Amino acid sequence: MVKRDRAGSRASGPPDLAKVSGDDLLLRSWLHNRGENTRRAYERDARAFMAYAGKPLGEVVLDDLQAWFDCLDGSDATRRRKLSAVKSLLAFGATMRVLPTDEGAAFRLERARDTLHERILPEEDVARMIDSETDPRRHALLRVLYVLGLRISEACGLTWRDMTRRQQGGIASIFGKGAKTRSVVVPAKLWKELVALRVDKRPDAPVVPGHEGGPLHVKAADRIAKRAARRAGLSSAVSAHWLRHACCSHSQDRGAPPHVVQAQLGHASLATTTRYSHVREGDGAGKYLD
Structure with a gap:
């Protein structure tokens, strides 16, 4: 059981500029x-x-x-x-001319090998992760991370004020990286799961609450994902963000246009989205030459 889903905070007064x-x-x-x-x-x-x-x-x-x-x-x-x-x-x-020189400018690193493929789970592994979670709240979190492809901070910050009902499912307004807002379609099945989970009817209530009903902390959310991965027999390296990777990859594998996936995940560049594309079975330039 997650002991604390909410992080404590300390009040801080104005800084003493003489000590800064x-x-x-x-x-x-x-x-x-x-x-x-x-x-x-x-x-x-x-x-x-x-x-x-x-x-x-x-x-x-x-x-x-x-x-x-x-x-x-x-x-x-x-x-x-x-x-x-x-x-x-x-x-x-x-x-800003606060430092005499930019000492980091001369530090060059060779481009790293792209290992993204190592962090993309097969669909059956994701299914085991989600299906093994019997707690409704935690199950809903895993589904939000995977089906909507949200960053963990976006999932934890999502409130009912951000949700708009549609005839089939709904729309989530996501305030994400780079202070950009995007609209993400919530499929009908997931929408029903989230509505069934709702107890607090206030607009600012979290869509996926912590175990005490308040906001879910990002560290608690990542623990939920890691425990689900462990139950599914997956690597200890698996984190909540891997479900976002899986969303991007699996949706394109199933035929979703890259620009649609880009808009949903909030990628600044289409090149980022297409990194997740896989060569489909039976396809490839070589077949046109052999």
Whole structure:
């Protein structure tokens, strides 16, 4: 059972500017107007680098960045994401003339091998994940992540104010990455499942609530997905985001036009969507040559 679906919060007063360093002010400006999840992740990465360097950002040199990157743990994708965040901060500081130079500009990495295919589950694996979940609330969450292809933060933030009933199913208004709003069709079967789950009739009630009826926290949602994957006998690496990958891939495999899938998932580029396309059985350029 999930012990806490809701994260606690601490009230914070106005900052004492006399105690705020120049690096803190730069960090705050760099993070301004970014989405909550992006801001939290970028700040964590930037502060980890600042702690490692042990010096003001204005004194950082390329060697500091290279040494930090070399000692990072985690997957290649995670290390590259952290490096990208810090390089962005240093470039911003140089552009704003707060830093003397952009020391990250000279740090070049070869393009990583695309391993996306390793994170796309077969349809039968996804079915086992979802079917093995007997709790209605958690089952609905898994279905929302897969059928609608939402990011975990989007699924947790979805309220009934965002839902519009249609003759068949409904429409979910998703406020997503990049502060962009998109409309996602909710199929009739999933709509009925969500309505059956609803107890709180207020417009701001969560569509998929936590176990106490309040908002579902992203960490709790990811635990739900990981436990479902474990019951299905899948890798411990499987996370809630893999269901979004599966949605993008499986829908195209079944004939959904890439531009329709792009609009539903909120991809900025069609190229991102088509990365999930698979060569269908019996198709391929070679058959026209042999």
